[in-house]
Amino acid sequence: MASMLDITVEVATDDIMFEKFINLIENKTGELHSREVAIHAGLLHDAIYLYAMGLDTVLGHGGTVQNGSMIIDALINTSFSGMTGKVIIDTNGTRKANYHLHNIQNSHYVTIAVSNGSMGGMSHYHGADIVWPGGKLITPLGRPVCGWKGEMCLGQDNSVTIIVTTVILFCVLVAFFLTVSIKMYRKKQRQGRLSSMSWKIAFESLNTSVDRRLHKTRSSRFMSRDTLKTVAMESFPSLNIMRASMESDSSGGDQLFAKIAIYDGTAVAVKMVRKNYLAITPEVVTEINQIIHLKHNNINPLMGACVDPFKVCLVSEYCNRGSLQDVLENDDIKLDRIFKLSFAHDIARGMAYLHQSPVKTHGQLKSSNVLIDGHWVCKITDIAMPKFREGERSSSRGQHAQFYSKLWTAPELLRAPCEYATGTPKGDVYSYAIILQEIILRTGPYGYINEDPEDIISRVKVLEHPPYRPKVPQDAGEETLLDLMRICWEEIPMFRPNFINVVETLRNANNGKTTNLVDQMIHMMEKYADHLEDLVNERTKRLEEEQQRTDELLCRMLPKSIASDLKMGKRVVPETFECVTIFFSDIVGFTVLSSESTAMEVVDFLNDLYISFDTIIENYDVYKVETIGDAYMVVSGLPVKNGKRHAGEVCTMALDLLSCVTTFRIRHRPHKQLQLRIGIHSGPVAAGVVGLKMPRFCLFGDTVNYASRMESCGLALRIHISPECKCILDELGGFSTKCRGDISVKGKGTIRTYFLLTKEGFDKPLPDLRLAASLEEHEFK
Numbered sequence: 129m130a131s132m133l134d135i136t137v138e139v140a141t142d143d144i145m146f147e148k149f150i151n152l153i154e155n156k157t158g159e160l161h162s163r164e165v166a167i168h169a170g171l172l173h174d175a176i177y178l179y180a181m182g183l184d185t186v187l188g189h190g191g192t193v194q195n196g197s198m199i200i201d202a203l204i205n206t207s208f209s210g211m212t213g214k215v216i217i218d219t220n221g222t223r224k225a226n227y228h229l230h231n232i233q234n235s236h237y238v239t240i241a242v243s244n245g246s247m248g249g250m251s252h253y254h255g256a257d258i259v260w261p262g263g264k265l266i267t268p269l270g271r272p273v274c275g276w277k278g279e280m281c282l283g284q285d286n287s288v289t290i291i292v293t294t295v296i297l298f299c300v301l302v303a304f305f306l307t308v309s310i311k312m313y314r315k316k317q318r319q320g321r322l323s324s325m326s327w328k329i330a331f332e333s334l335n336t337s338v339d340r341r342l343h344k345t346r347s348s349r350f351m352s353r354d355t356l357k358t359v360a361m362e363s364f365p366s367l368n369i370m371r372a373s374m375e376s377d378s379s380g381g382d383q384l385f386a387k388i389a390i391y392d393g394t395a396v397a398v399k400m401v402r403k404n405y406l407a408i409t410p411e412v413v414t415e416i417n418q419i420i421h422l423k424h425n426n427i428n429p430l431m432g433a434c435v436d437p438f439k440v441c442l443v444s445e446y447c448n449r450g451s452l453q454d455v456l457e458n459d460d461i462k463l464d465r466i467f468k469l470s471f472a473h474d475i476a477r478g479m480a481y482l483h484q485s486p487v488k489t490h491g492q493l494k495s496s497n498v499l500i501d502g503h504w505v506c507k508i509t510d511i512a513m514p515k516f517r518e519g520e521r522s523s524s525r526g527q528h529a530q531f532y533s534k535l536w537t538a539p540e541l542l543r544a545p546c547e548y549a550t551g552t553p554k555g556d557v558y559s560y561a562i563i564l565q566e567i568i569l570r571t572g573p574y575g576y577i578n579e580d581p582e583d584i585i586s587r588v589k590v591l592e593h594p595p596y597r598p599k600v601p602q603d604a605g606e607e608t609l610l611d612l613m614r615i616c617w618e619e620i621p622m623f624r625p626n627f628i629n630v631v632e633t634l635r636n637a638n639n640g641k642t643t644n645l646v647d648q649m650i651h652m653m654e655k656y657a658d659h660l661e662d663l664v665n666e667r668t669k670r671l672e673e674e675q676q677r678t679d680e681l682l683c684r685m686l687p688k689s690i691a692s693d694l695k696m697g698k699r700v701v702p703e704t705f706e707c708v709t710i711f712f713s714d715i716v717g718f719t720v721l722s723s724e725s726t727a728m729e730v731v732d733f734l735n736d737l738y739i740s741f742d743t744i745i746e747n748y749d750v751y752k753v754e755t756i757g758d759a760y761m762v763v764s765g766l767p768v769k770n771g772k773r774h775a776g777e778v779c780t781m782a783l784d785l786l787s788c789v790t791t792f793r794i795r796h797r798p799h800k801q802l803q804l805r806i807g808i809h810s811g812p813v814a815a816g817v818v819g820l821k822m823p824r825f826c827l828f829g830d831t832v833n834y835a836s837r838m839e840s841c842g843l844a845l846r847i848h849i850s851p852e853c854k855c856i857l858d859e860l861g862g863f864s865t866k867c868r869g870d871i872s873v874k875g876k877g878t879i880r881t882y883f884l885l886t887k888e889g890f891d892k893p894l895p896d897l898r899l900a901a902s903l904e905e906h907e908f909k
């Protein structure tokens with residue numbers, strides 16, 4: 129038996145009455161019974177006895193045997209000594225007794241607890257727990273959670289229903305949405321499959337009439353021999369220098385060239401595929417879509433393909449500088465370190481992107497499949513499309529050209545061409561190494577080796593020690609590119625880096641800066657602009673200094689006001705001045721002195737003298753008109769009029785100059801007294817600028833001659849003034865003069881002239897007249 133729970137009444141088996149009762153049963157039945165049977169027989173006895181007591185009472189009260197409830201009532205609160213011990217029925221009709229709870233555990237009959245009939249409560253046997261069916265120790269519920277008929281969950285009934293309903297609804301909805309989504313997804317897939325054909329280009333939409341097939345020469349030593357028979361160059365008027373290659377073999381078979389066309393308003397390169405028809409299988413669609421979806425600055429976009437019968441071709445964006453091979457072979461294009469690094473960087477970046485894309489490999493990376501756009505950015509093109517080009521007729525290019533095109537192929541791919549039809553990422557890295565060699569040396573692959581491509585291929589295929597590779601001198605240039613090239617053409621593919629490593633290396637080589645050519649150019653232009661700014665500033669400063677010097681010179685040659693008028697482009701009109709004072713000085717005996725001196729001595733002497741004079745006259749409101757030999761001419765009262773002050777200014781200046789003579793020493797005649805003779809006259813004058821090449825401010829009128837006469841008729845170390853000048857001096861006051869007497873002046877007749885002696889407050893020393901030259905030494909004109 130797996131489990132059983134048994135509740136029995138405690139029977140006083142040791143009671144004498146019970147012993148007697150057992151004996152009686154044994155006698156009556158003639159069998160020896162187990163104690164358990166005897167107990168149950170005792171219990172039956174007591175039960176019948178109790179019933180009989182109740183029935184007796186009911187019958188005693190006139191009741192009948194059918195009157196069950198009366199019988200029960202009659203038993204309440206009764207007691208008697210039964211076979212199983214004292215039988216006590218309490219007020220509830222319950223027999224008060226000790227009950228035993230038994231349980232079968234591991235096939236043993238175990239007592240779990242005993243109730244105390246008189247005291248109430250239960251005493252558990254230590255360590256005994258009820259073991260329920262299934263060996264469980266947790267007491268099962270006496271009834272279901274919600275009662276036998278769900279009456280206990282009447283309040284919660286709704287929420288359960290709601291939860292259940294919601295779950296069902298949710299499941300239905302999910303199922304519905306799933307069905308709808310699957311249907312929509314399938315529809316979208318169908319549409320996608322349709323739209324994925326958007327790459328299809330109708331051949332008629334390609335305007336190939338612009339394509340004049342500008343053929344190019346390929347100067348490579350590997351292309352010569354029996355290839356490239358036809359080479360012609362034409363100008364391309366409608367499009368900016370568009371180049372395409374044309375190669376034909378000696379047998380004059382198919383021609384392979386990159387055609388140029390206009391599609392959708394832009395120039396495109398059309399690459400013909402040597403196939404008459406193309407079966408558009410899902411693989412072809414996937415392949416072409418994967419390539420079309422490549423979007424990277426260093427990948428030349430494939431725009432679509434034409435699958436019209438006999439016109440199967442691939443259409444890609446046109447790059448106007450041609451392929452890297454074209455650029456490298458063009459000696460007119462100078463490529464410095466920055467360009468080379470930029471090319472290497474561009475290709476590596478494009479390849480890194482390609483390898484991470486679903487396309488995964490290029491498969492035919494070579495310098496002719498790297499194009500260069502107008503901004504000198506490299507764009508990778510002609511990614512291998514094995515599905516699209518499956519069944520393509522073999523190229524009509526000669527064997528030489530076919531082997532030549534394999535010079536970029538990695539040795540492991542040369543050894544197992546079928547196994548790696550689409551190439552491998554590490555195979556692309558090898559091809560990149562050969563491109564690096566081309567960039568470094570600016571030659572074709574294996575540039576300096578005069579060997580047939582076929583021989584080169586077989587040597588690369590056979591594992592030589594060391595492996596056969598292009599020979600690049602260590603001093604060939606850019607060290608980073610050299611190192612990169614060597615590691616990229618490692619024999620064991622695993623040892624070659626990936627393109628992400630290559631990009632990193634190139635970036636580090638450039639101090640973490642990008643080698644993008646446009647950035648470099650902008651940087652250079654910025655630097656150039658800065659330099660230009662400095663240059664402009666410096667030149668402007670120099671110009672300003674020059675201008676200042678010119679101004680100063682002009683101001684020395686012309687009166688300031690006249691000079692500024694001239695600078696401003698104003699016309700300087702000749703002007704008459706009512707009264708000005710003109711000063712002339714001359715050196716008595718200059719002719720003799722000059723004849724006794726060298727030219728340089730004379731120049732030095734006059735230079736010393738005029739520097740001293742020029743310094744002195746700066747203190748007066750005068751303008752030095754000119755110096756002619758030893759003659760010095762000064763005027764006051766023009767071009768800015770100064771009333772009558774002109775006579776006072778000139779005369780005071782004359783005294784100052786005469787005073788200067790007392791100390792002035794002729795360098796080569798230090799002991800000789802300089803015999804300065806001064807003449808001054810005041811009167812009207814006309815003034816104006818004459819000449820164009822060397823404009824001069826000149827004074828005209830009789831006053832000039834008169835003043836000159838005053839000087840020529842004067843005496844050494846004396847200031848000889850005209851009566852007109854004296855008159856003004858008198859008006860001004862403070863000047864002391866002395867009458868010289870009447871002298872005959874040419875054109876003037878006889879006039880009374882004066883010597884200016886001094887001026888009030890003038891305390892500078894004047895020359896000792898005793899040192900003046902004798903009259904014989906004067907050359908009176």
Ligand SMILES: Nc1nc2c(ncn2[C@@H]2O[C@H](COP(=O)(O)OP(=O)(O)OP(=O)(O)O)[C@@H](O)[C@H]2O)c(=O)[nH]1
Nearest residue numbers: 371372373386397446447448449450451496497510
């Ligand atoms: N200017 C310019 N020239 C192009 C363009 N595409 C191809 N070419 C020229 O066409 C030449 C030959 O290109 P392809 O016909 O692709 O021949 P290939 O690159 O030698 O060989 P595969 O690509 O392997 O078939 C290149 O070297 C370029 O000079 C382009 O977009 N612009």
Ligand SMILES: [Mg+2]
Nearest residue numbers: 496497509510
């Ligand atoms: Mg190509």
